[in-house]
Amino acid sequence: MRIGELAELAGVTIRTIRYYHQARVLPEPPRRSNGYRDYTVDHLVAVLRINQLTSSGLSLAQAGAVAADSASATTDEALDEVDRALAARIAALTEQRERLARARAGHHVGLSRVAAALSLTSTDVPTAILLAHLYKDHPQIDLLADALLEPKLRSALVSTQERFDAIDETSTDSELEELTLWVRSLLTEFTGDLPPLTEEQSQLILNLVERDLNDRQKELVRRQE
Structure with missing residues (x-):
């Protein structure tokens, strides 16, 4: 039979047959x-077997x-290797599904658990993602x-x-001072065991935090430094 007939019977393209020849997995006939x-x-x-084997993960x-x-024996080793690789992929996919389920349950799809804990509003999300990464x-x-959860x-x-x-x-200095002390006490209680960020990291966080704040809010943020 010619290559077109072979391709049609095997359910592949002529290009696939030629690729198998180039890859030296299918002997070329004289x-x-x-x-x-x-x-x-x-x-x-041979083509049908190759297709079945690649579909099985080889x-x-x-x-x-x-x-x-x-x-x-080489064949058994190859199959064992593929089986181990497939088992690892299944485990990884199972873990991903579990993380996705936890994220959906906690309404924080796209965020790690830590980032979700660090964010209270949608505007907090970029800062939370960066902080979670810096302390991962x-x-x-x-x-x-x-x-925090x-x-x-x-x-x-x-x-x-x-x-x-x-x-x-319109916020008074006393209001700012009261809230500053409250926030500072929270930060001390819950972040005291975390190492301080570098100056460069702190500036990145500050840039994100201050992006959507008014002047008085920025003043309060800078009091925490």
Whole structure:
């Protein structure tokens, strides 16, 4: 049979057959006197096996080797290797699904658990993402996330955020000082075990925090430095 017939019977394209030849996973048949290659049913079976093996997770090179000699020890090793790789992928995908489920349940899709804990409003999200990244390797950050997600503290933080949002040019110095002391006490209690950020990191955070604030809010933020 010619290459077009082989491709049609195998359910692939002629380009695929030629690619298999180039990859040396499918032997090329000799040419006949008219210049055309003459494929046999063995080539058809080989193509079908290669397709089945690649669909099972083998690389094209592994599939070609297995199709060429399915009874060798090398074949068993290749299959074992693929099985281990598939098991690892399944485990990784399972973990991803679990993270996604937790994110959906906590209404923080697209955020890590720590970033979700650090954000109270949509405007907090960029800052929370950056802070979670800067502290991602610190063992205390998960404990901080646990504390910030505790309902009673969460309620207090939301109340504090509302007080902060209400600050404008009419806010008195005493109001700012009272809120400054309250925020400072919270920061000391819950971030005291975290190492200080570098000057460059602090400036990045400050740039994000101050981006949408009025002057009086910026003044309060800078009092925390």
